[in-house]
Amino acid sequence: MNELDAEVVKVGDYVVVQRQNYYKLHKVTANGNLLLGKDQLEMSSIIGRPMWTTYKMEAKVTGKRLYTLLETKEVESLSKDLKSVLPSGLDNRSIIDDGTSQQLSTEDIVGLREAGKSSKEIVGKLIENSKTFQNKTEYSQAKYLKKKEKKYFEYITIRKPTIRLIQDIYFRMDHQKISSLRMDTLAQLLSYSGVNADGLYMVYDSGSQGLPASAMLHRIGAGTNGKLIHMHPGNIPQRTLIQAMNFPEEQLRRMLTVNIYSLIRMYYQGTEQFLEVSKYKAKSDTLNVECIVLESNDTDFTEDVANPKVPKAEAEVKAEGITEDNSSNRAVNSFESKGLKRKLKDAPSHEPPKKPKWLIETQEAVEIMKVTKADGLAIIAKEHPLNIIKGLLPFLGISRPFVIYHSSREPLQETYVALKQRSDVINLRLFANFLRSHQVLPDRTHPDILMSDTGGYLLYGYLVD
Amino acid sequence: MSFNGSKDLVEEGDVVILYIAPSNMHSLEVTPKTLNKKGILVENVFQTVYGALKVASLVGAKYGAKVDLSRGWAYVLQPTSDLWTLTLPHRTQIIYTPDISNIVYLMELEPGDTVIETGTGSGSLSHALINAIKPHGHLYTFDFHEQRVSVADIEFKKHGLERYVTVEQRDVCQTGFGDALEGKANAIFLDLPHPWLTIEHATRCFRKSGGRLCSFSPCIEQVQRTCEKLMSAGFIEIKTIECLQRELTVQYKTVPVLKLECLKSKHTDDNRNENNGKEVGGLERLVTVSHAHSLPGHTGYITIATLPPIGRRSC
Numbered sequence: 072m073n074e075l076d077a078e079v080v081k082v083g084d085y086v087v088v089q090r091q092n093y094y095k096l097h098k099v100t101a102n103g104n105l106l107l108g109k110d111q112l113e114m115s116s117i118i119g120r121p122m123w124t125t126y127k128m129e130a131k132v133t134g135k136r137l138y139t140l141l142e143t144k145e146v147e148s149l150s151k152d153l154k155s156v157l158p159s160g161l162d163n164r165s166i167i168d169d170g171t172s173q174q175l176s177t178e179d180i181v182g183l184r185e186a187g188k189s190s191k192e193i194v195g196k197l198i199e200n201s202k203t204f205q206n207k208t209e210y211s212q213a214k215y216l217k218k219k220e221k222k223y224f225e226y227i228t229i230r231k232p233t234i235r236l237i238q239d240i241y242f243r244m245d246h247q248k249i250s251s252l253r254m255d256t257l258a259q260l261l262s263y264s265g266v267n268a269d270g271l272y273m274v275y276d277s278g279s280q281g282l283p284a285s286a287m288l289h290r291i292g293a294g295t296n297g298k299l300i301h302m303h304p305g306n307i308p309q310r311t312l313i314q315a316m317n318f319p320e321e322q323l324r325r326m327l328t329v330n331i332y333s334l335i336r337m338y339y340q341g342t343e344q345f346l347e348v349s350k351y352k353a354k355s356d357t358l359n360v361e362c363i364v365l366e367s368n369d370t371d372f373t374e375d376v377a378n379p380k381v382p383k384a385e386a387e388v389k390a391e392g393i394t395e396d397n398s399s400n401r402a403v404n405s406f407e408s409k410g411l412k413r414k415l416k417d418a419p420s421h422e423p424p425k426k427p428k429w430l431i432e433t434q435e436a437v438e439i440m441k442v443t444k445a446d447g448l449a450i451i452a453k454e455h456p457l458n459i460i461k462g463l464l465p466f467l468g469i470s471r472p473f474v475i476y477h478s479s480r481e482p483l484q485e486t487y488v489a490l491k492q493r494s495d496v497i498n499l500r501l502f503a504n505f506l507r508s509h510q511v512l513p514d515r516t517h518p519d520i521l522m523s524d525t526g527g528y529l530l531y532g533y534l535v536d
Numbered sequence: 537m538s539f540n541g542s543k544d545l546v547e548e549g550d551v552v553i554l555y556i557a558p559s560n561m562h563s564l565e566v567t568p569k570t571l572n573k574k575g576i577l578v579e580n581v582f583q584t585v586y587g588a589l590k591v592a593s594l595v596g597a598k599y600g601a602k603v604d605l606s607r608g609w610a611y612v613l614q615p616t617s618d619l620w621t622l623t624l625p626h627r628t629q630i631i632y633t634p635d636i637s638n639i640v641y642l643m644e645l646e647p648g649d650t651v652i653e654t655g656t657g658s659g660s661l662s663h664a665l666i667n668a669i670k671p672h673g674h675l676y677t678f679d680f681h682e683q684r685v686s687v688a689d690i691e692f693k694k695h696g697l698e699r700y701v702t703v704e705q706r707d708v709c710q711t712g713f714g715d716a717l718e719g720k721a722n723a724i725f726l727d728l729p730h731p732w733l734t735i736e737h738a739t740r741c742f743r744k745s746g747g748r749l750c751s752f753s754p755c756i757e758q759v760q761r762t763c764e765k766l767m768s769a770g771f772i773e774i775k776t777i778e779c780l781q782r783e784l785t786v787q788y789k790t791v792p793v794l795k796l797e798c799l800k801s802k803h804t805d806d807n808r809n810e811n812n813g814k815e816v817g818g819l820e821r822l823v824t825v826s827h828a829h830s831l832p833g834h835t836g837y838i839t840i841a842t843l844p845p846i847g848r849r850s851c
């Protein structure tokens with residue numbers, strides 16, 4: 072489907088910027104900059120160029136870490152270029168680490184950087200001025216160079232966002248932003264929900280930047296008949312990671328995003344009654360659902376709703392995995408919701424009343440749910456999931472699966488006990504996963520030193536007659 | 537024909553799942569008659585621990601309905617990828633849903649993809665791959681074992697999936713995947729004893745735009761050889777993971793509570809009565825889980841790698 076030339080970067084697209092093993096999500100604007108670690112990159116040169124293009128970071132002015140991007144085919148490898156010319160020791164018996172082996176001061180090194188020296192020149196200088204480098208074994212020299220390369224690497228590659236990449240970026244940066252959904256848990260959630268190109272699926276997500284809905288919409292695919300009802304508990308749905316996938320309009324239109332309270336009330340009480348009760352006649356553009364209580368430990372989210380700040384001018388998604396970055400770069404959803412709020416406020420109030428989008432989508436979802444039962448249901452909850460599953464099971468078809476994710480075990484245990492009493496739920500199972508990655512290198516294969524134990528829990532079952 | 541899209545009612549010829557308990561499920565084909573051992577056509581009766589089921593009685597039943605067995609009941613379900621994996625007839629070792637989930641996720645499959653798989657084995661993974669790429673994608677699956685190829689082929693036809701899959705008998709280590717697939721695939725999956733011998737063939741089958749290759753191997757030596765090959769063939773982002781699913785059994789637990797505070801002072805009649813006249817006492821009922829005493833500690837390593845587009849490959 073997607074051949075090479077078709078995938079050209081356009082303004083408004085999201086891209087993943089890769090610098091070695093470090094990835095960051097970026098929204099392309101006409102003249103946007105990207106902060107990568109401490110480096111500012113001018114991103115406009117990527118517009119109109121294919122995905123997967125590699126660029127060299129060229130210092131723009133000396134004295135500042137501001138770079139322009141130059142398209143390149145060659146990537147210099149420090150480890151290959153520098154190592155082959157240097158002798159090395161056999162073992163580390165003569166290495167004494169007294170903290171004085173590097174004779175260049177920090178100021179010297181910063182100076183080199185600000186003078187716009189290339190990474191090869193800088194690392195060359197570091198090695199020259201290291202008392203111990205030549206005595207290190209070949210293996211630890213390589214390790215040293217790799218480490219330095221990571222720090223001074225001056226190439227970036229522009230990648231097309233995928234669910235795998237964006238999950239990875241967020242999981243490393245701030246896993247709570249995506250409800251701590253680890254890769255294997257998300258993968259199983261997708262499998263157990265049964266989602267595929269065919270049928271109607273429902274997902275409730277109390278706030279994971281839209282990752283679960285985005286992943287399900289991706290599985291539903293472009294140019295298919297599958298539909299998704301994406302339910303959320305707040306005023307404004309989190310959609311950053313849905314937008315990040317650059318889905319075609321046609322595919323996005325098969326996802327209806329609705330507030331769960333509005334949906335259920337409208338389903339049972341009808342539109343008229345619904346508008347009466349909720350006291351927002353169709354003229355109101357904002358959704359003021361009175362029963363929203365976000366009982367979540369995600370302070371980020373509550374903060375975003377409660378304290379709108381001035382939105383930043385730059386539309387950029389900042390996802391940091393490097394510790395040197397400060398956390399103020401992290402607000403993503405806040406920016407989105409704030410931007411939207413301001414827009415709504417600025418809208419002239421004397422405009423002829425028009426049905427707001429949320430109302431249209433809620434009505435559409437209700438119409439679908441009246442005639443079709445869902446083929447699969449996924450719940451990613453920060454709240455207690457019991458009432459949510461009880462509220463949503465009536466919309467699931469019989470013989471169809473549901474799966475509930477929670478980062479804690481207890482709410483799922485209780486949900487299990489309650490569902491077990493019902494005669495219309497079978498095959499109830501509660502899981503937790505163990506995930507570990509491995510370093511695979513000749514003679515040096517072993518499990519990675521670090522692993523994540525925040526996989527959360529999944530409760531899975533089928534609805535029957 | 538019950539694998540391609542959801543349906544409400546059981547029809548003759550469907551493969552259905554008979555659910556008795558999570559650990560007691562069967563898949564069976566809804567045919568009123570079957571051949572007995574002597575090759576004579578007889579009524580199809582399916583035996584379970586709760587007695588017999590006349591298979592013909594399933595026709596017209598709602599999927600999700602309760603059906604009677606001679607000494608109990610069961611539910612009839614439409615197969616999902618997961619249920620099929622749990623009930624399919626084993627002809628080889630198979631891959632189960634926890635690993636399958638990671639494989640499909642890491643290969644970044646979506647409807648429309650062209651996927652190559654080898655070996656087909658019992659078709660457990662194949663069904664999940666087809667599910668992920670239909671309706672306009674295609675799976676090419678290879679096995680060098682003649683019978684496994686022909687049984688898989690029949691199975692796909694019975695399940696109404698033949699439009700989405702091509703099964704071929706081939707020794708892929710020796711002869712690759714055939715000229716017709718060069719430059720066609722955007723994902724390739726390997727589950728065979730010598731995956732590293734197929735990497736060169738596999739690399740040729742990727743589209744110009746590159747793609748993802750995934751290999752599943754039980755032994756670390758297989759992983760090492762494969763990773764080495766992948767590196768020299770120009771693959772990047774090579775990662776190896778293992779994932780174990782642990783089932784937690786929810787249960788009530790009643791634990792005795794010792795009361796030690798009351799020992800500090802002399803008893804009054806009041807607290808003696810509270811404790812039923814005893815000095816220690818009280819029970820607390822908790823909802824908790826128990827972990828399995830014995831469970832699979834290893835299934836296989838999943839190795840996953842990216843092949844960049846042509847022109848951006850390092851070799």
Ligand SMILES: C[S@@+](CC[C@H](N)C(=O)[O-])C[C@H]1O[C@@H](n2cnc3c(N)ncnc32)[C@H](O)[C@@H]1O
Pocket residue numbers: 628629630631654655656657658659660661662678679680681684706707708709710727728729730
């Ligand atoms: C473990 S089974 C695959 C199971 C399968 N993934 C599943 O989930 O059902 C491995 C299969 O690879 C096949 N095989 C082994 N070497 C092969 C080769 N060189 N070419 C093709 N198939 C091969 C075997 O016949 C066997 O059926």
